[in-house]
Amino acid sequence: MTSMTYHLTYKRFGEGAILIEWPAMIDEHILKDVLRFKAAIIKKDIKVIVDVKHAYNSLLIVYHTVCRNFENEVNTLESIYKTTDSKYDSLSILWKIPVCYDEAFGIDLEAMSKEKNLSKEAIIKRHSQAVYTVYFIGFLPGFLYLGGLDDTLHMPRKSTPRLKIAQGAVAIGGHQTGVYPIESPGGWNIIGNSPIDYFNPKNKVPCFAKAGDHIRFKPISMKEYNDIKVLSAAGVYQIESEVWHG
Amino acid sequence: MVEVLKPGLYATIQDKGRFGFQAYGVPYAGVMDPYAASVANMLVGNDEDAAVLEMTMTGATLQFHSAAIICLSGADMSPMLNGHPIENHKALRVEKDSVLSFGGLKRGFRCYLAVSGGFETEKTMTSRSQFKGVTNQSVIAKGDVLPIMAQVKGMLQKHASIKINDAYMDANTIEVFKGPEFDKLSREQQTQLLTQVFTVSKDNNRMAYQLEQPLENDLDPIITSLVLPGTVQLTPSGHLIVLMRDCQTTGGYPRVLQLKESAMRTMAQKFTGNKVCFKWL
Numbered sequence: 001m002t003s004m005t006y007h008l009t010y011k012r013f014g015e016g017a018i019l020i021e022w023p024a025m026i027d028e029h030i031l032k033d034v035l036r037f038k039a040a041i042i043k044k045d046i047k048v049i050v051d052v053k054h055a056y057n058s059l060l061i062v063y064h065t066v067c068r069n070f071e072n073e074v075n076t077l078e079s080i081y082k083t084t085d086s087k088y089d090s091l092s093i094l095w096k097i098p099v100c101y102d103e104a105f106g107i108d109l110e111a112m113s114k115e116k117n118l119s120k121e122a123i124i125k126r127h128s129q130a131v132y133t134v135y136f137i138g139f140l141p142g143f144l145y146l147g148g149l150d151d152t153l154h155m156p157r158k159s160t161p162r163l164k165i166a167q168g169a170v171a172i173g174g175h176q177t178g179v180y181p182i183e184s185p186g187g188w189n190i191i192g193n194s195p196i197d198y199f200n201p202k203n204k205v206p207c208f209a210k211a212g213d214h215i216r217f218k219p220i221s222m223k224e225y226n227d228i229k230v231l232s233a234a235g236v237y238q239i240e241s242e243v244w245h246g
Numbered sequence: 247m248v249e250v251l252k253p254g255l256y257a258t259i260q261d262k263g264r265f266g267f268q269a270y271g272v273p274y275a276g277v278m279d280p281y282a283a284s285v286a287n288m289l290v291g292n293d294e295d296a297a298v299l300e301m302t303m304t305g306a307t308l309q310f311h312s313a314a315i316i317c318l319s320g321a322d323m324s325p326m327l328n329g330h331p332i333e334n335h336k337a338l339r340v341e342k343d344s345v346l347s348f349g350g351l352k353r354g355f356r357c358y359l360a361v362s363g364g365f366e367t368e369k370t371m372t373s374r375s376q377f378k379g380v381t382n383q384s385v386i387a388k389g390d391v392l393p394i395m396a397q398v399k400g401m402l403q404k405h406a407s408i409k410i411n412d413a414y415m416d417a418n419t420i421e422v423f424k425g426p427e428f429d430k431l432s433r434e435q436q437t438q439l440l441t442q443v444f445t446v447s448k449d450n451n452r453m454a455y456q457l458e459q460p461l462e463n464d465l466d467p468i469i470t471s472l473v474l475p476g477t478v479q480l481t482p483s484g485h486l487i488v489l490m491r492d493c494q495t496t497g498g499y500p501r502v503l504q505l506k507e508s509a510m511r512t513m514a515q516k517f518t519g520n521k522v523c524f525k526w527l
Binding site: 012057143206211 | 269423471
């Protein structure tokens with residue numbers, strides 16, 4: 001296959017950054033292309049670039065203080081994009097994330113079951129059978145933006161956000177699902193809780209998952225939840241994982 | 247060491263912030279008014295990005311457990327040393343057991359205290375900037391004892407002649423560039439954005455400043471994309487949100503403007519009820 005490249009747009013973002021955008025959609029091919037380009041820029045180790053960050057279909061290049069010559073910098077970036085090896089071979093891991101869907105945690109399961117006309121069991125089954133793609137980490141330290149939620153589980157955010165959502169809450173907001181890594185306010189519908197650490201600033205790698213990895217939620221009982229919570233707090237819980245060949 | 251007798255309304259230890267961790271969703275954080283922080287640091291002979299205490303609206307009451315050289319910059323909160331008024335932008339030596347306190351807010355919103363050597367509180371991910379979930383402590387609290395780095399001797403006079411221009415504190419013009427979604431706005435919306443006088447709402451903090459006067463907004467949300475401190479977002483209700491240093495790494499609202507870096511310090515000194523307008527660069 002010839003190398004798949006997209007028509008990208010380059011925009012100035014203030015005096016010190018350039019925003020690169022792919023077509024406006026959430027798509028795994030686009031993610032791979034974003035990550036491929038990102039890795040190539042980082043590999044070039046360009047001195048004036050202090051940060052390169054990405055989201056679904058965009059990449060932001062942050063320069064040290066100011067981006068002096070926008071056209072020159074864009075030319076440099078375009079040539080990196082065109083000359084980079086078309087393959088992006090980063091190992092993707094499938095993480096099996098334990099989630100307790102007990103109603104003690106899944107405080108919105110009942111309301112969601114009525115709204116969607118689906119049994120709670122069916123919601124849990126559909127939520128835990130899907131394989132989700134990790135697109136990026138944002139919103140809160142350790143919050144994974146996941147793609148791949150079953151269409152039948154889409155559920156609008158609550159009109160009034162809750163002031164406190166528990167650490168580990170597994171939730172659905174619109175077309176997205178995710179886990180709150182720390183206690184926070186939030187408007188998503190809570191369907192369970194995951195007992196593991198999503199962010200630990202003391203660890204060399206603060207989040208276990210990275211963009212391009214995959215995730216599956218594994219339903220667990222309250223007993224298992226409590227056990228894993230203890231192990232996780234002691235820093236000895238190993239999240240089940242395997243290499244993903246998707 | 248400095249003991250916190252009273253923390254004031256909201257005070258945090260800040261340095262220049264945390265870079266290179268956005269991929270984990272970790273905000274940059276860092277001083278809201280880098281100019282004031284660096285002036286205070288330079289006047290006590292520190293590097294300009296040494297950790298300082300950032301106090302918001304009301305000052306803290308602090309007791310020095312050892313002698314130190316200190317300097318204040320940014321907001322004028324009627325500072326007093328052992329009950330006697332002192333001034334911003336004057337480095338001075340405080341003796342052991344001295345108490346630094348503050349009175350009424352006279353000008354600006356955020357005041358910086360630099361101590362010679364710099365504060366030596368916990369460092370997480372290359373920075374001492376306090377942020378919930380990243381550092382153990384997210385604000386300073388009564389009874390905290392803030393360590394200070396070993397002091398460098400004889401530095402008091404080093405920057406005594408530094409020229410200070412703090413006119414930015416009283417400015418209400420915020421210089422901006424186009425944001426990525428600016429061109430999606432109608433001519434009317436664009437004009438309103440650049441001519442309207444906006445009022446800072448009560449929702450203002452280190453993460454963001456919301457502005458009161460809404461714009462007509464018929465833009466669709468965007469696919470969650472990247473934001474920076476200084477990004478101005480247009481919310482579905484038509485309100486503008488100016489993102490500040492503790493802002494999230496990503497956001498889904500249209501980004502209509504981007505503040506010039508030097509406009510961030512002006513914004514950081516504004517508070518509820520203050521007026522601002524955006525000016526094209």
